[in-house]
Amino acid sequence: MKLLHLYYDIMNLYGDYANISAVKRMLEKSGEEVAVDKLSLSDEVTLSDYDFIFIGSGTEKNQKVVLKDIVKYKDALKDYIESGKVLLMTGNSFELLGDLITDGQGKEHRGLGYFKYETIEKSGVRMTSDIICTASFLDRPLVGFINKSSVIFGINDTLFHTQFGIGNSDDDKTEGIRYKNYFGTHLTGPVLMKNPHFLTYITALILGREPEAAHLTYEQKGYETTLRKLSERAQG
Amino acid sequence: MKKFLTILICKLLRFVGKLIGKGSSMPGQVALKLCPDILKRMELPRYIIAITGSNGKTSTVEMIAHILTRAGKSVAWNREGSNQIEGVTTMVLSNATLSGKVKSDILLIESDERYARKTFSYINVTDYVITNLYRDQLTRNGHPEFVFDAIADSVHDGTRLILNADDPLVSVFGHDRENVVWFGADELSTDTKELDSVYNDGAYCPICKAPMFYTTHHYNHIGHYRCTACGYHREDTDFTITSVDMKKGELEINGKYHISLALKSLYNIYNILAAFTVASLVGIDGEKIAREMNDYVLKNGRVINFKLGSRKGTLLTSKHENSVSYDHSLRVACACEGGCDVLIIVDAISRKYFTGDVSWLWDIDFEMLGDDNIHEIVLAGTYVNDLAARFSYTDIPKDKIRLYESIDDAVGYLDSGRKEYIYAITCFSDKDKFLADVEEV
Numbered sequence: 001m002k003l004l005h006l007y008y009d010i011m012n013l014y015g016d017y018a019n020i021s022a023v024k025r026m027l028e029k030s031g032e033e034v035a036v037d038k039l040s041l042s043d044e045v046t047l048s049d050y051d052f053i054f055i056g057s058g059t060e061k062n063q064k065v066v067l068k069d070i071v072k073y074k075d076a077l078k079d080y081i082e083s084g085k086v087l088l089m090t091g092n093s094f095e096l097l098g099d100l101i102t103d104g105q106g107k108e109h110r111g112l113g114y115f116k117y118e119t120i121e122k123s124g125v126r127m128t129s130d131i132i133c134t135a136s137f138l139d140r141p142l143v144g145f146i147n148k149s150s151v152i153f154g155i156n157d158t159l160f161h162t163q164f165g166i167g168n169s170d171d172d173k174t175e176g177i178r179y180k181n182y183f184g185t186h187l188t189g190p191v192l193m194k195n196p197h198f199l200t201y202i203t204a205l206i207l208g209r210e211p212e213a214a215h216l217t218y219e220q221k222g223y224e225t226t227l228r229k230l231s232e233r234a235q236g
Numbered sequence: 237m238k239k240f241l242t243i244l245i246c247k248l249l250r251f252v253g254k255l256i257g258k259g260s261s262m263p264g265q266v267a268l269k270l271c272p273d274i275l276k277r278m279e280l281p282r283y284i285i286a287i288t289g290s291n292g293k294t295s296t297v298e299m300i301a302h303i304l305t306r307a308g309k310s311v312a313w314n315r316e317g318s319n320q321i322e323g324v325t326t327m328v329l330s331n332a333t334l335s336g337k338v339k340s341d342i343l344l345i346e347s348d349e350r351y352a353r354k355t356f357s358y359i360n361v362t363d364y365v366i367t368n369l370y371r372d373q374l375t376r377n378g379h380p381e382f383v384f385d386a387i388a389d390s391v392h393d394g395t396r397l398i399l400n401a402d403d404p405l406v407s408v409f410g411h412d413r414e415n416v417v418w419f420g421a422d423e424l425s426t427d428t429k430e431l432d433s434v435y436n437d438g439a440y441c442p443i444c445k446a447p448m449f450y451t452t453h454h455y456n457h458i459g460h461y462r463c464t465a466c467g468y469h470r471e472d473t474d475f476t477i478t479s480v481d482m483k484k485g486e487l488e489i490n491g492k493y494h495i496s497l498a499l500k501s502l503y504n505i506y507n508i509l510a511a512f513t514v515a516s517l518v519g520i521d522g523e524k525i526a527r528e529m530n531d532y533v534l535k536n537g538r539v540i541n542f543k544l545g546s547r548k549g550t551l552l553t554s555k556h557e558n559s560v561s562y563d564h565s566l567r568v569a570c571a572c573e574g575g576c577d578v579l580i581i582v583d584a585i586s587r588k589y590f591t592g593d594v595s596w597l598w599d600i601d602f603e604m605l606g607d608d609n610i611h612e613i614v615l616a617g618t619y620v621n622d623l624a625a626r627f628s629y630t631d632i633p634k635d636k637i638r639l640y641e642s643i644d645d646a647v648g649y650l651d652s653g654r655k656e657y658i659y660a661i662t663c664f665s666d667k668d669k670f671l672a673d674v675e676e677v
Binding site: 009010012013014015016017018021025041042059060061062065124126128130143145147149188189190193194218219221222225226229230233 | 371374375376377378379380381382385386434435436439440445447590591592593594595596597598599618619621622624625628629
């Protein structure tokens with residue numbers, strides 16, 4: 001199987017690369033041969049060659065640099081998503097697929113426009129928060145962290161519901177977007193490593209069958225610890 | 237009258253606070269309530285030196301204060317490390333007469349990078365050192381470019397900037413600017429041609445975002461760089477580490493001043509260089525500075541030697557949520573001749589705020605602990621499983637690693653028949669739990 005870590009060296013602020021590492025290992029444990037390509041701005045990629053594509057979070061400036069570049073995949077990435085293949089975008093990378101990003105200086109940047117959502121960045125503001133959230137397709141909550149300068153409006157198909165922490169916009173308890181097997185979330189960093197059940201779910205979609213999950217002992221215990229710590233915090 | 241009263245009250249609160257062991261922020265906080273622009277109303281000395289940046293602020297300020305004091309200057313500085321406007325206010329007012337004149341020759345301010353703008357909207361800094369911009373406490377600070385913008389708002393036109401030329405993110409502050417003093421290191425024997433770390437914050441030009449090219453890497457994104465498109469490049473330096481000898485534990489500045497290092501590592505060399513630069517600019521002779529810096533042991537408790545039963549070791553206080561700080565400490569351990577054991581504790585991620593975020597573990601280059609000098613690795617604390625998961629993605633053999641959720645149990649294990657030197661690596665938030673179990677020497 002082929003995995004693509006796209007914009008690996010410019011959208012990588014919070015250890016996001018670990019998501020690719022986690023999927024790779026799980027596929028290998030499930031008996032697959034796996035190749036990972038780490039590619040970036042100057043590369044030309046045939047997206048349809050891949051079974052899983054991941055893009056992580058970047059600074060607001062770097063996101064705009066990537067926006068200029070990703071336009072070259074406008075049709076290919078749309079086809080990839082419509083075909084039902086798995087795409088995970090964490091942090092501000094998933095803002096790229098919406099209609100519009102307005103930056104902190106008020107300048108408007110057109111997104112790829114696959115979806116109707118709009119992002120507004122706030123100059124000099126950082127919104128950070130530990131997160132507990134739920135997903136309709138998972139039987140246990142997820143844990144994570146959000147670290148952003150922006151709010152997003154206009155998402156209909158939410159990925160998560162936040163129980164503790166911030167969501168897509170100020171008073172919004174919805175977080176991220178799901179369309180077919182495109183998962184976009186402002187949860188940053190190694191989301192899949194921190195949530196072994198989410199990792200298993202994603203890998204099953206890539207694989208088309210239940211993956212091997214017995215190796216996730218540390219990840220599972222780490223998840224339980226963080227969930228306990230955040231739950232204590234949430235209850236004050 | 238308001239000024240007089242504010243200073244008086246601040247001094248009294250400070251006096252009482254010291255008696256009952258209270259921190260140094262509160263008196264300044266009260267003073268700012270009484271008179272919000274009190275800092276502006278003070279009569280400040282000729283030299284107002286400020287230090288900010290991600291890492292090394294406290295150590296640099298301590299060493300500058302040491303050199304200047306030994307050279308006969310009187311220095312007012314925030315030695316307790318309260319580095320936001322409240323702490324700075326306490327320090328300035330405590331060192332002033334009741335009429336508002338700061339009595340020292342030099343005012344030396346360590347400033348938090350996020351909130352420097354606030355402090356320096358009232359104080360006109362004459363010399364402003366910016367050490368580096370790293371991924372540091374990102375759960376609070378967002379990312380280095382966000383911190384860059386915050387610092388930029390605190391820089392005044394007339395200020396002389398003293399910048400780390402080897403950090404491309406910091407050097408932007410001196411781009412197209414007069415009145416900059418640059419410090420940095422020549423190509424060193426410890427350098428690498430290819431970058432040896434998990435990520436590279438110098439991969440793209442901070443100005444035009446084209447790819448950058450490095451002729452040499454000191455560590456992480458620190459080195460000699462040039463943008464392939466706009467020509468942005470590392471500046472020639474005024475104060476320079478011309479060589480390091482890690483066997484001898486010595487560094488050379490400007491080709492003639494030799495300073496022996498208390499810790500044989502790159503750990504502190506930029507802080508020493510920044511202190512050397514500032515002291516030189518104030519007019520202290522280079523020979524004298526070098527003498528004062530020889531084998532200088534930091535008093536801020538970042539490096540503590542200890543005994544555990546028959547074993548000896550060193551605690552390297554490293555910052556959680558700061559991969560460069562961890563990488564430095566890991567390099568110290570790897571350089572240990574004769575081999576050592578390493579203890580890593582992640583129990584409370586911060587002492588100042590709550591977070592459960594451990595994504596920063598994935599940015600640390602733990603792979604280097606595969607070095608033959610490292611015999612056993614003991615991981616401990618609440619987040620031991622996250623550490624273990626991280627280590628499972630290195631090539632380090634599993635049988636080299638021990639896991640303990642309890643710090644006491646981890647120390648109990650180390651207090652055994654083994655003879656290796658121990659490096660304990662953890663943060664301010666967790667180090668006291670460890671120190672309670674060992675004997676400081």
